[in-house]
Amino acid sequence: MFKKLISAMLCPIMLLPLFSSVPIAAAESSAIVGKWLWGSTVADLGTNGAEIMMSRCAAEGITDVYLLVKGTGGKLGYLKTQYKNLLTRANRDMLQETIDAAHKRGIRVHAWICVVEDEAYKSNHPEAGMWHYIRARDNNFITPYDEGYREYIGNVAKELAQYDIDGIHLDYIRYNHNANGWSEKDFENLAAMGANIDRVKELVETTWGYHGKNANNSYIFNAYKNNDPDALIIAQYRRKNIKELAAHIINSAKSVNPNLVFSAATMPEGAYEASYADLHYGQNYDDAAELYDYICPMAYSSNYGKADNWVVTLAKNSIDKGNNVVMGIQVFDSVTSARIMTEMENIRTLMKDSKYCKGMLGTVFFRSGTYEYAKATYDEANKIITVKLDNKIGSSAYTQVRIEAKGRIRFTDAAVGDGVAENATVTVSSSGSNATFKKSNLLGAGKDGYLYLKYEGEIDPSKLPVLIRLYTSGGEARVYTVFCDASAKNAEMGEPIFPEPEVTTPETTQAETTSVETTSEATAEATEPSEPIDEVKPSSILPIVIAATAILAIGAGAFIILKTKKRSK
Numbered sequence: 001m002f003k004k005l006i007s008a009m010l011c012p013i014m015l016l017p018l019f020s021s022v023p024i025a026a027a028e029s030s031a032i033v034g035k036w037l038w039g040s041t042v043a044d045l046g047t048n049g050a051e052i053m054m055s056r057c058a059a060e061g062i063t064d065v066y067l068l069v070k071g072t073g074g075k076l077g078y079l080k081t082q083y084k085n086l087l088t089r090a091n092r093d094m095l096q097e098t099i100d101a102a103h104k105r106g107i108r109v110h111a112w113i114c115v116v117e118d119e120a121y122k123s124n125h126p127e128a129g130m131w132h133y134i135r136a137r138d139n140n141f142i143t144p145y146d147e148g149y150r151e152y153i154g155n156v157a158k159e160l161a162q163y164d165i166d167g168i169h170l171d172y173i174r175y176n177h178n179a180n181g182w183s184e185k186d187f188e189n190l191a192a193m194g195a196n197i198d199r200v201k202e203l204v205e206t207t208w209g210y211h212g213k214n215a216n217n218s219y220i221f222n223a224y225k226n227n228d229p230d231a232l233i234i235a236q237y238r239r240k241n242i243k244e245l246a247a248h249i250i251n252s253a254k255s256v257n258p259n260l261v262f263s264a265a266t267m268p269e270g271a272y273e274a275s276y277a278d279l280h281y282g283q284n285y286d287d288a289a290e291l292y293d294y295i296c297p298m299a300y301s302s303n304y305g306k307a308d309n310w311v312v313t314l315a316k317n318s319i320d321k322g323n324n325v326v327m328g329i330q331v332f333d334s335v336t337s338a339r340i341m342t343e344m345e346n347i348r349t350l351m352k353d354s355k356y357c358k359g360m361l362g363t364v365f366f367r368s369g370t371y372e373y374a375k376a377t378y379d380e381a382n383k384i385i386t387v388k389l390d391n392k393i394g395s396s397a398y399t400q401v402r403i404e405a406k407g408r409i410r411f412t413d414a415a416v417g418d419g420v421a422e423n424a425t426v427t428v429s430s431s432g433s434n435a436t437f438k439k440s441n442l443l444g445a446g447k448d449g450y451l452y453l454k455y456e457g458e459i460d461p462s463k464l465p466v467l468i469r470l471y472t473s474g475g476e477a478r479v480y481t482v483f484c485d486a487s488a489k490n491a492e493m494g495e496p497i498f499p500e501p502e503v504t505t506p507e508t509t510q511a512e513t514t515s516v517e518t519t520s521e522a523t524a525e526a527t528e529p530s531e532p533i534d535e536v537k538p539s540s541i542l543p544i545v546i547a548a549t550a551i552l553a554i555g556a557g558a559f560i561i562l563k564t565k566k567r568s569k
Contacts (some may be wrong), residue, residue, distance in 0.1 A: 031351065032326050032362030034064040034296075036112065039077040039094040041369045042067075045393060050094070053368070054101035056393060060373045061482045062107060064326075066169045066263075066364065067098050070113040070156060072140065074120025078111075081159050083152075086120055099164055108166035110263065113156065115173045115245065117141050121149060130175070131183035134210050141176055143183065144241040144282075153245075154252035161253040167261030167293075168253055173246050174267065174281035175238055178220065179208055186237075195233040203231060224275040231279070238282030246291050264288060265328065266295045268304070271317035289322030296364050300330040301343065308342045312350050319359035326361045331371040337469050337479040340371070344480075345464060371478040374468045378459050379486035384496050385466060387451040389420070391443050398443040400471040401451060404434045406464050409457035411435050415498045419449025432456070452496035461485065 035057060042049040057065060069077040075088040078095035088094075095111060102109045119140040122129045128146040129137035142149045160168060175181050182204065187197055203223055209215025223231035250262050270277035270285040277283050288295050297318055299311045311327050318325045329343055344363065351360050365371065375388040391398060405411055410432030416424050424439040435453055443449045459465045470477045 032064050032364070033061050034066060034326060034362065034364030035060075035062050036066045036068070036364060036367040037098075038068045038071075038367065038369065039088065039098075042094055042098060043089065043092065050097035050101035052393060054098065054105055054107060056373070056390060057102070057107055058105040059375065059390065060480070063362070064108045064110060064166075064364070065098065065102055066110045066112040067095060068112045068114075069095050069160065070118075072114045072117040072119060072172065074118040074122075076156070078160065078163065080162060082155070095160075095163055095165070103164070110167040110169040110261070111160040111163070111165050112169040112171060113153075113160070114171045115153060115249070116144055117172045117176070118149075121152065125149070130180050131186070133179050133182040133204055133208070139176075139180065141180055143181070143185075144175075144245045150245065150248055154248055157249045157253040158256050161256035161260060165260065167263060168249070169296075170246060170249065170262070170264040170292075173264055174242055174283040176281075178204070178280045181238065190233060190237055193233050193237060195230050195237075199230040200234060203228075203234070220279055221275040224279060235275070235278035235282075239278055239284045239287055240282075242282040243284075243287045243291065250291065261293045262291070263294050263296060263326065264292050266297050268297045268299055268314050271297055271314045271321070285318060285321040285323060292323075294324035294326050294361055296326045296328045298328040298366065299343075300328070300366070302330055302335040302339065303333060308339050309346050311343050312346050315347065315350055315360055316356060319356050324359050324361050327363050329363050329365050331365045331478055331480065332367065335478060337476075337481075338467060340478060340480055341464055341467060348462075365480065371480055372470050374470070374479055374481050376466050376468065376481055376483040377486055377488070378465055378483065380459060381486070383455055385453045385455055386417075386496060387453070387466070387468060388448065389443050389451065389470070390448045392446055392448055394445045394472075396472040396474065397441045397445055398470050399438070399440055399473055400442065401437045402434060402469040402471075403436075403451070403453065404467040404469070405432060405455065406466055407457075407460050409455045409459060409465060411453050411455050413454040413498055415452045415496070417450030417452055417496065419443060419447050420451060450496075452498065454498065 037053070042053050045052045054065075067077075074086060076083060076086045077088050079087065079090075079093040081087070084090075095109075099109050116130075117140050121142060122137075122140045125146075125148060126137060128142050128149050130139060130141035130143050132138055157168060187200070190200055191197055203220045205211050205213045206216055207220040208217075220231055220234075224235060246264070253260055253262075266285070266288060267277060267281055267283055269280070270283055270288070274284065277285070285295070295318065297314050299314050301308060301310045304310070311329070315325050315327050327347055329340065329347075331340055347360070347363055351357055353360075372394070373390055375390075377386045377388070378384075379386070387401075387403060389398065389401065403411075403414075411428050411434070412432060414426050414428050414435040414437070416422060416426065416437060420437070421439040421442050424437050424442055427436045427438075429435070432455075437451060453466075464481065465483060466481070468479050468481050470479050
């Protein structure tokens with residue numbers, strides 16, 4: 001039902017800006033912009049943490065929050081449970097707090113649980129641990145068909161379904177590596193499916209170099225591609241175990257609330273390399289299409305060494321396999337602000353594709369706490385862009401903001417607004433391609449503020465008008481920028497105030513060089529004269545004023561004489 005509803009709603013709204021900060025009260029009418037969120041991130045903001053975080057999410061245009069309530073450590077982040085010994089916090093229900101704060105803002109909440117990796121359960125039930133081929137149970141992964149664990153994780157799903165959540169989001173619903181999952185019971189099960197166990201062992205040992213064999217990492221995967229019957233049985237077996245575990249969790253939750261939405265974070269290989277996905281993870285995208293309302297392929301392109309259009313390839317392949325997709329976007333590690341925004345634009349373009357618009361539902365960021373957010377509002381009538389900076393949950397002051405003009409616009413002026421240091425150094429490059437704002441405490445932690453830019457040219461509403469880059473004393477931060485036009489209800493324009501025009505010396509091309517951008521603030525302030533260089537001094541104005549007055553007086557006298565002569569005639 002959910003898949004049909006989503007498919008029907010997405011095509012008519014495919015022209016809505018993906019970055020747009022549109023109201024979310026009717027979330028069904030807009031693309032999903034999600035955020036994976038740790039419960040600790042909310043708790044660390046204090047007793048009012050959920051309100052603070054959800055207020056920010058609303059401003060950020062977030063429609064769906066995936067709140068971690070059971071991590072790989074196995075601890076539980078909600079209070080309505082029979083497993084009191086596993087509570088992360090005995091006196092706070094982070095799930096309920098988040099639901100209350102999110103729903104009043106029209107934001108959906110999905111309970112995010114890590115499934116197969118569970119340190120607490122493995123510690124209490126070592127016999128349920130997954131068996132490494134040569135190192136036995138040396139990890140925190142759980143055998144997916146273990147009956148005791150299935151009962152436990154099914155109970156967790158039922159408990160979560162009693163909350164007013166919108167969905168359950170499964171993570172680590174997979175094997176972690178082909179080298180795991182090789183207990184005696186596994187060999188017995190494989191034999192029952194018709195596998196030649198000697199051949200199975202040869203496939204694994206040759207691939208990973210066990211028991212004195214030279215490793216050939218492609219051996220088992222090539223066997224799969226060549227339809228080796230034993231390699232295919234291994235893949236079928238692992239897929240079966242993961243699919244049954246996922247189905248058990250879903251059915252358990254649906255027995256309490258049949259209207260929940262079910263999604264899963266999936267490894268990206270399933271979109272383009274079935275041998276790898278099946279043999280390593282048992283996580284097949286054809287199976288996923290049957291199980292989930294949508295999947296979230298973890299398209300962490302920077303970590304995979306892929307180009308920024310890789311997300312589109314993954315999305316298309318996933319949809320071709322029958323899945324609805326909310327693409328997981330990387331906002332951690334080496335990824336940059338420019339890459340985040342380029343990937344978002346790539347997805348937005350895909351959402352206009354008539355073939356894929358039904359299945360391409362949106363994006364989700366991994367994760368909250370690893371990136372900053374800003375909003376750019378453009379007023380085409382007055383040619384002004386307002387940038388709102390939000391540092392309310394940050395722990396460091398912004399020391400510099402660089403705003404780069406995109407598309408067919410150029411900046412002609414810039415100014416600081418409320419909340420931003422009034423004596424900040426403001427520079428617009430001679431080409432108008434960027435504007436820079438600098439000050440050691442440009443915008444303090446726990447505050448928000450505004451910057452204003454005048455521009456020339458035309459903004460394409462389907463494209464990002466500016467790229468915002470934020471800096472703290474620790475270096476450049478990753479930034480996700482939303483934008484909307486001034487007519488939007490929540491444009492938050494503020495009142496732009498620009499200084500009076502001053503006579504200035506021509507800007508040299510040096511303003512475009514890196515040295516200008518990297519000059520330390522201390523140096524810039526130390527060399528700044530007490531009076532602006534280009535200001536005309538009063539002492540030089542006086543002689544000019546006297547001369548001008550004399551000229552006017554002479555002209556007035558001549559005018560009177562002429563008028564008198566005319567009368568005398």
